Amino acid sequence: MAMLRIACIPAVLLVSILPATGACFPDWSIAAPIVRREKLATVETLTAIAARQIEGSIVRAVLCEGDGRFLYRIVVRGADGKLTSQTVDARSPFER
Secondary structure (H helix, E strand, C coil): CHHHHHHHHHHHHHHHHCCCCCEEECCHHHHHHHHHHHCCCCHHHHHHHHHHHCCCEEEEEEEEEECCEEEEEEEEECCCCCEEEEEEECCCCCCC
């Protein structure tokens, strides 16, 4: 039973980061040139900002494009160990 739960975790993470519309670029060899070309926040910047703005740490970040804008779909491990998914703007992450 424990093996089944472990095997399901990647599928749960994948489903939680897929956008409703648009395309995602989980391969960073494709995403990195887009980040540079569009002058988006890098994952390093995203992680640094997240450290100040949220409780927990980013365990996965995927660049997505939809409706004419770029987003990061992130999975955050909270202080309690629970995983949650969030969407943040790739140009100005965590700004309200």
